[in-house]
Amino acid sequence: VERLKKIEILKSSRIRGIPCFGEFTNKWFEELKAGWRYSYRITIESMLRIYINPYFNDMLVDKITKSDILQFRIKLCDTKKPNGQHLSKGHINRIIKITGMIINEASDRFEFTTPYLGIKPLKTEKKDIEPFKLEEVELILNTVRADFVNYYTIRFFTGMRTGEVDGLKWKYVDFENRQILIRETWVKRRVEGTKTDSSRREITMSELVYQALKNQYEVTKQFEFVFATKQGTPRNYQNISSKVWYPLLRYLGLNKRRPYQTRHTAATLWLASGENPEWVARQMGHSNTEMLFRVYSRYVPNLTRQDGSAFENLLKDKLNLG
Template sequence: MASIRARADSGKLFFDFRFQGVRCREQTLLDDSPANRRRLEKVLQRIELEIHQGVFDYSAFFPGSKLAATFAVAGSEAPRETGLGQPTPQVDGPAVISAPPPSAPVPASTTRPTIGAFTETWQLENQVTWRRSYQRTVSDIVTKHLLPRFGARDVGSLLREELLQLRSELAKVKGRKKETLSPRRINAIMNVMSLILAEASDRYKFTSPYYNIKPLRIPKSDVEPFTLAEVQRILDTVREDFRDYYTVRFFTGMRTGEVDGLKWKYVDFERQLILVRETIVLGVVEEDAKTIESVRDIHMSQVVYDALKRQLARSGRLKGFVFCSSTGHALDHNNITKRIWYPLLRHLGLKKRRPYQTRHTAATLWLAAGENPEWIARQMGHTSTEMLFKVYSRYVPNLTRKDGSAFERLLSERFASSAQNVVVEGAHHHV
């Protein structure tokens, strides 16, 4: 099985794989480290894919290797024997590279790389600007949906109808919950394809086939905030060790990754602020928030302040995450949702809703209380107040009864006053 290994004498990493029945070991100058292993594993995945597709060019990856020359002479046939009739020895290839090639160089027969090779280059060039969670998303899309279908193709050979067919077939693919992929997921996959083709077309001077392909319409997501009475029932009933956790969620509007990734160093009791500086995604702490606006300071209400003070007595000694396990590890939100959140809603007879609805609840309660919309937007990490009025305003009338009745009262008072004046003036004229 192909692998990335380290030499016992120098600690340098090398490729170990089989090609045409021959064991190939190609050395690099990279030290053994998790980051370097990840880099080489990506290259190895590309090698295995091309071998499987029958398009692997050994000299493209390892141009200085003696094995590359051997395979070039042998052509498509496996170099089973040397010219003396002896088996080809399984030796380390002499090629030494200072860094893993981001992709296979362009074969001599063409002036453009394959989609798979260019995609590897594109990822390596752009990942420095991506959050780690998005790096994983792109890698997943490329590996599962793009390379198996187009990996061996010339990067400039795709037709628009092939992209439309890809989108059509994605709509039939089963997702994690045995349902077909959502329009949002399909759009994400197609967006990665469009970015790859846009960059390739700019570099290799061809017209990208990705034109006039509109994204699928995404159904409006359900915003189902809890009423204040429901919030009270939840907090009165939930397990004591999670009461403060959900109190903070309900009354700060923090996202799941933000509250789960909150550390004590970002809790300022003196100024009564929660500093959102990090988030946690799939168990990995991201040192930057979701967007620039997500980096914000949230004002603690007295209820939140008291909840965090109580939590400080539980986990403050660990000096890490605010909400964590007894050993100080971050919460697994999927586990908490299944074990705590959904059973609690069932017990209370409340409609099943994602924990993210706690964020929507905070927004609607702030609006209902008459807080300044600009202040609410800052607390939520929104760029403007547009989201508030577009998404949440329809819930406010039911909470505050400000549903046109205030305007009705204004008109009634004004016109009632005018009517009384008319009556009085008429009486004076009559006298």
């Protein structure tokens, strides 16, 4: 009897033109992908192929229940990556969010009540930032391989993201006005526009950054990219991390930290030197100071109305790079 009921339900859905999840998802993806950045499209494509479609593929979209979604989340919590580690809660939340977006769109088009209601994301732990002290930065820059001194000087004292540094082109380095123009980023081995409007910005060069870029210009001026390989292509950040960054930290006896902490280091040094938080937020590519105070609040000694000079003075007084 139950089987006959299910067959009747399936027939009813088919008569109304209700598709299976996999069929609808393919259409949803094709309709939206033109408006996505390449890196985002690849991320969504991967989530669908590896996790979402294998679970929901043959289900009719209007028959998916809240319980189905929650059971899917439980399965994700038990899933391990190739390296043996479980998926992070943040990653699971992103997968569930995309699943919900697809189901919500289907509910609008086929006029059924979405089951994606009242599903709260898994609670994630806030990770403390681990910026380097100025003395540690000095130690790193005085010890790192000579061909990476300019690279890490830029990373530590501009707050640029990895993709922004690796994808930086000489045409966006304005020596005359001492600005670095953030217009593109290097993601998944290709150049893309910036992720958000606030990420598109102009970074003021300190004297240290200016000199580092001048030095780098003598090395790679024949190439399009500032930090180019001998072939003229951007460096592979994974290779840099495994062959230069982490071995250097081990050699110096410093705590293992992701290269992204160089960005946090720039922010904390600016704030510790007394720079105006609004100026710092602009340098970092934040739309306002909210995130700045949330992440770096304990590094803000006071508020000033300065524009970079305090940081400049700090570097002159404290650093002795040789």
